[in-house]
Amino acid sequence: MGISCSIGARSFFAFAMVFGSLQPEFARERGPRVEVVCPSPPIPARVAINSAEQQVLVYELDITNFDVAPLTLKQLEVFAGADKKPLKTIAGEALSATMLEVGTTGGAKDRQTIDPGRRAVVFLWIELSTGIQPPRSLRHRMVFIGGTPSAEADGATESTLEDFQVPVSGDPATVLSPPFSGGVWVAGDGPADDSDHRRSLVAIDGQVHDAQRFAADWVKVGSNGDSHHDGTSRNENWWGYGEPILAVADGEVTQVLDGIPENTPRVLPKEVTLDDIAGNYVILRIAPHRYATYAHLQTGSIQVSLHEHVARGAVIARLGNTGQATAPHLHFQVTDGNSVLQSEGVPFVFSKFTDFGPGSDFEADKHPSTARTDSIPGKDEVVDFGVVKKQ
Numbered sequence: 001m002g003i004s005c006s007i008g009a010r011s012f013f014a015f016a017m018v019f020g021s022l023q024p025e026f027a028r029e030r031g032p033r034v035e036v037v038c039p040s041p042p043i044p045a046r047v048a049i050n051s052a053e054q055q056v057l058v059y060e061l062d063i064t065n066f067d068v069a070p071l072t073l074k075q076l077e078v079f080a081g082a083d084k085k086p087l088k089t090i091a092g093e094a095l096s097a098t099m100l101e102v103g104t105t106g107g108a109k110d111r112q113t114i115d116p117g118r119r120a121v122v123f124l125w126i127e128l129s130t131g132i133q134p135p136r137s138l139r140h141r142m143v144f145i146g147g148t149p150s151a152e153a154d155g156a157t158e159s160t161l162e163d164f165q166v167p168v169s170g171d172p173a174t175v176l177s178p179p180f181s182g183g184v185w186v187a188g189d190g191p192a193d194d195s196d197h198r199r200s201l202v203a204i205d206g207q208v209h210d211a212q213r214f215a216a217d218w219v220k221v222g223s224n225g226d227s228h229h230d231g232t233s234r235n236e237n238w239w240g241y242g243e244p245i246l247a248v249a250d251g252e253v254t255q256v257l258d259g260i261p262e263n264t265p266r267v268l269p270k271e272v273t274l275d276d277i278a279g280n281y282v283i284l285r286i287a288p289h290r291y292a293t294y295a296h297l298q299t300g301s302i303q304v305s306l307h308e309h310v311a312r313g314a315v316i317a318r319l320g321n322t323g324q325a326t327a328p329h330l331h332f333q334v335t336d337g338n339s340v341l342q343s344e345g346v347p348f349v350f351s352k353f354t355d356f357g358p359g360s361d362f363e364a365d366k367h368p369s370t371a372r373t374d375s376i377p378g379k380d381e382v383v384d385f386g387v388v389k390k391q
Helices: 002-026 092-097 149-154
Strands: 034-037 045-049 052-065 071-080 088-091 099-101 119-128 137-146 158-167 174-176 184-188 202-204 207-209 216-221 244-246 251-257 280-287 290-297 315-318 330-335 348-358 370-377 381-384
Touching (some): 034 158, 045 381, 052 158, 071 119, 088 092, 092 099, 174 280, 280 315
Antiparallel strands (some): 052 119, 071 088, 071 137, 099 119, 137 158, 184 216, 280 290
16 A cells, blocks of 8 residues: 555656646647537538629638627638638628627627627638639637727737638539529529528527528519519519429439418518428439428429439429518529428539629620539529520
8 A cells, every 4th residue: 555655646746747847838828718610611612693703612600708708709810721821811890791699680780799608600701712622621710809899999808719620521512403494594692691591590499500501592584684574463473483493403302392372472471480481392302411492382383292203304393482482483402401491501503504794783685694614603693594405
């Protein structure tokens, strides 16, 4: 017993001496008392927006304040791997515009400040040079100040999270055929840094999802350069109403819902639930962990059944105005799970289309015309898919 105690005492004394000698060299600041999580690592994709094409990484950072006082995110830098020059630096109004504290209204004046025990979501849209290989990981440097932005003038303490890593997925964006057989279409609220779809976080059954991260509301443009003719009071006045909707790839039908009645244009249904928010819809599994959702379909138009295997280009339904919709359109998205809302939105690209530029500048007889391949139309981009033949 005596020998064991003696050896134990000497070992502890030696460890204490070593720890004491190392402490000055290894001491570091505690840093900000935050938890940072990236719910869904980014997948590189090419987006055509405002007549230009971007290679982008789209993801979110969830930041929870574990301090007893407010913290303000002063600056965020994003680096490619070990590079010393940042890909993007965000501060001031630009940072405020891309942040949202959970449980507050989108119009909150100071969105960079995170109250104690609260979470903020930072929506990131990182542009890369087209044609270069995306990095395998991203590194983030976040500078916080104690209190609100006004506290900085009073000498508030800064703290920095130096090296938060986010992996970049090596999965390629799924290549699809268009869901329409020809015509000119606008990608309403399609992929963009400030798109409403991109920021539609939903908490269901104890988990938060962003299924609409790359979604778009597709509206047909007619010969008059508009989405409708002879008024807007009837669904039939909208150019896209009743348009055949096609399978974007070979796949298996994994969900079908029909029987939701058509809405009157410009009038939302009085009650919308999780069960009927998408109206009549079809989900098609087009690859392992890749599901294409077609929502707001015309009542009684669905031509496929559960577990049916369909070929690329096959007609699966017709465009309608059902569920949470105010006009005929197709809500289309690709996710990693078999659910309209309880899944994560992932990027996809169309094999080819002609880009007519942003809808805000579009004129039927005057517009740019750029051929695109393996790209996705961005927010409100007007495109022509050409004539799609059933395979």
